[in-house]
Amino acid sequence: MQISKASDAVGAIVEDVDLKTISDDQFAEIRSAFFDSGALFIKNQNLAPEDHIAFAERWSDIDINRFFTPVEGYPQIAQVLKEPDQEVNIGGVWHTDHSYDQVPAMSSILYALEIPPTGGDTLFAGMAAAYDGLSDEMKARIDGLKARHGNAHVFGQQSGYSEQTGGRVGNQQSAGQEAIHPVVLAHPETGAKGLYVNPGFTLNIVDMAEEESTTLLKQLYEHIMQPQFHFRFQWREGDIAMWDNRSTWHYALNDYQGHRRYMHRITVQGVALH
Numbered sequence: 001m002q003i004s005k006a007s008d009a010v011g012a013i014v015e016d017v018d019l020k021t022i023s024d025d026q027f028a029e030i031r032s033a034f035f036d037s038g039a040l041f042i043k044n045q046n047l048a049p050e051d052h053i054a055f056a057e058r059w060s061d062i063d064i065n066r067f068f069t070p071v072e073g074y075p076q077i078a079q080v081l082k083e084p085d086q087e088v089n090i091g092g093v094w095h096t097d098h099s100y101d102q103v104p105a106m107s108s109i110l111y112a113l114e115i116p117p118t119g120g121d122t123l124f125a126g127m128a129a130a131y132d133g134l135s136d137e138m139k140a141r142i143d144g145l146k147a148r149h150g151n152a153h154v155f156g157q158q159s160g161y162s163e164q165t166g167g168r169v170g171n172q173q174s175a176g177q178e179a180i181h182p183v184v185l186a187h188p189e190t191g192a193k194g195l196y197v198n199p200g201f202t203l204n205i206v207d208m209a210e211e212e213s214t215t216l217l218k219q220l221y222e223h224i225m226q227p228q229f230h231f232r233f234q235w236r237e238g239d240i241a242m243w244d245n246r247s248t249w250h251y252a253l254n255d256y257q258g259h260r261r262y263m264h265r266i267t268v269q270g271v272a273l274h
């Protein structure tokens with residue numbers, strides 16, 4: 001097994017390993033690379049749904065997503081699908097998964113079954129690198145702040161996302177979860193400080209006037225959107241990308257109209273954030 005850095009800011013590439021047969025020592029190495037880098041790109045796997053589930057369960061219990069259509073017979077696995085005649089993709093905006101939950105999911109493990117001939121890459125951003133790149137003044141300004149996260153504007157009945165995705169995202173009546181988390185998170189495994197706000201689900205900074213909160217979030221987002229904090233993953237069928245939702249953002253590019261892209265995603269449980 002070989003593990004190498006994907007970029008200075010986020011991610012590591014894992015090659016020459018079959019996740020179906022990894023030893024406990026190999027798993028420990030993978031785990032440590034995951035928390036150090038925020039995301040793993042594990043190349044060239046051949047996993048049945050049972051193998052995907054077994055790998056996910058080595059990390060933690062599975063956190064079943066409320067809104068994505070599951071794979072038939074496997075409620076633990078969400079479909080991330082775009083058909084050739086569909087225009088809107090899933091995850092086509094910078095976000096991190098489940099930040100609206102009181103105990104946000106630790107990781108999402110995405111396995112590529114069908115990839116378009118070109119395009120369909122996923123961008124990742126590293127939140128520890130982004131935090132380190134802030135000015136001392138901004139670090140002092142956001143120290144101790146909390147932010148409110150929610151999902152009704154994305155998954156709720158009024159959002160239109162279910163219609164736009166042709167029903168690939170549903171269960172709108174179950175939306176409405178909200179949670180308050182620190183803006184600067186000491187990572188629960190490594191202690192490294194990272195930014196924990198995202199354009200997909202963060203609603204506002206708590207105890208701050210609306211205009212000031214909007215301006216501050218915009219400043220932080222513009223900072224994180226600088227390319228030096230990113231890695232662009234170009235998929236091959238059989239690849240896995242797994243990311244730590246507490247220390248990364250991701251963005252699924254929607255540049256493959258007329259082609260099918262089909263992935264299986266399992267989300268695993270995290271811990272309360274302080």
Ligand code: SIN
Binds near residue numbers: 080108121263
């Ligand atoms: C997601 O946001 O979970 C989907 C990412 C992707 O399809 O690349």
